[in-house]
Amino acid sequence: MGGGGGGGGSSGAAEPLVRRAWCYHPNCPGCRVERRNEEREGVPYTELFLIWLVTVSSTLPIQYLFPFLYFMIRDLHIAKEEEDIGFYAGFVGASYMFGRTLSSVIWGMVADKYGRKPVIVITLISIIIFNTLFGLSSSYWMALTSRGLLGLMCGILGPIKAYATEVCRKEHSHLALSLVSSSRGIGLIVGPAIGGYLAQPADKYPSMFSEKSIFGRLPYFLPCLCISLLAIIALIASFWLPETLHKHTENMVLKDSIAVEECLSGPTADENSGGCLNLFTNWPLMSAITVYCIFSLQDVAYAEVFSLWAVSDRKYGGLSFSSQDVGSVLAFSGLFLLIYQILVYPSVAKSVEPITLVRIVAILTIPLLSSYPFMAGLSGFVLQLIVNCASFLKNAFAVTTITVFNILMNDAVAQDLRASANSVAVTLMSICKAIAPAVAGAIFSWAQRRQTASFLPGDHLVFFMLNVFTVIGLVSTFRPFYARRSTKH
Secondary structure, three states: OOOOOOOOOOOOOOOOOOOEEOOOOOOOHHHHHHHHHHHOOOOOHHHHHHHHHHHHHHHHHHHOOHHHHHHHHHHOOOOOOHHHHHHHHHHHHHHHHHHHHHHHHHHHHHHHHHOHHHHHHHHHHHHHHHHHHHHOOOOHHHHHHHHHHHHHHOOOHHHHHHHHHHOOOHHHHHHHHHHHHHHHHHHHHHHHHHHHHHOOHHHHOOOOOOOOOHHHHOOOHHHHHHHHHHHHHHHHHHOOOOOOOOOOOOOOEEOOHHHHOOOOOOOOHHHHOOHHHHHHHOHHHHHHHHHHHHHHHHHHHHHHHHHHHHHOOHHHOOOOOOHHHHHHHHHHHHHHHHHHHHHHHHHHHHHOOHHHHHHHHHHHHHHHHHHHHHHHHOOHHHHHHHHHHHHHHHHHHHHHHHHHHHHHHHHOOOHHHHHHHHHHHHHHHHHHHHHHHHHHHHHHHHHHOOOOOOOOOOHHHHHHHHHHHHHHHHHOOOOOOOOOOOOOO
16 A cells, blocks of 8 residues: 555555555444444344345345246247257246346446445345246246346345445454355255246145136246245345445545554455456456356256256156156255255365365266266156255255355455456356356257267267366366465355
């Protein structure tokens, strides 16, 4: 930091880095949060629970449609042949991420200028409106449009990560980020479970839902309605979340002489003085985002492929599961994923270096994905056991990777740029996640037409392509592709 104007003009080379603090302004919400954090040393359990609730509510709509999307596209009569269903399903799955790609950076800028809380509230209102409209879709184009608008208006992912680190003390920031990552992981698993259990309720639960009821006439409305109702609860609860953005124009001032002698452990002001544009020259950040995007692409492609593969007919190499069967598998994964995040992951994270943990997970993913096509030859209890275990392991690996890279990305920038940095990450990740379902759906549709091919027949091709991206992600964790900042979590 520059040594202008302060008391005691020592030489710049010998000066320790200076900790900066905001002048306290009673009417500034960010100042109030900072003062409260200084006075309260414990973990802010109320705020973290509300962050968890908001994050889960905003994550559930992302992938909950995958278990019933195959049947929804069939019932909308857009596909002329059964083998084309996966092709059209891919575009509906991609539309959310396409919308989010267009708006993520804008929402990050809004959060950095006007506050984190307005973005949270707008996101939850958008989920209530557009998620409900998706369940009411009577045509393919209505479904496609409502999903795209939902993604366009959901700008919470980047700001919520910044918010989580600001609402608590520095020593609890990694706990808060881990909570965001785990709640997203749970939402990405529980969402499809809700979709699988509650779609087509008149067929599954005829004693409770009549064919003539709204849920009989609109067989995919019930899971959408349930997620929208949870978003209403989260919206009400979000009013108890404090705003953390500083809303005054005065510059930072130096703390007392004790604080002056303390060094910052994170990025310095010089590294971040260029503002948002300087993020793109921050190689530890950009390399972490790049690897994160590769694994995100693979993970979303897997989520769509798994559901399409599980419900497709055995003559095409699938498992002939119902959407309820898929929901049961994902519910099992979600339950054990929660146990894994609470009891197993913290111990593993403390004993293994972050990037090494990602490499181990990637290596284990390769034989796991390779085993999926052979499961079609199983049946009964053995099939259920193998599929459930494989699904849990794959999702546990994905959540581990997401959590590690969220921590690495936030450690690579100063706090005042975290919302923008996370929004850049969300934008690039959303591009990959928008491409993934469309490409995965097209490859899946193509694979079903080549059951007798001599090389990688049927679904072997699909899971082979997933492993290709796993290997690319693994290679990208080594130099010169990945530049890491020395940090522990």
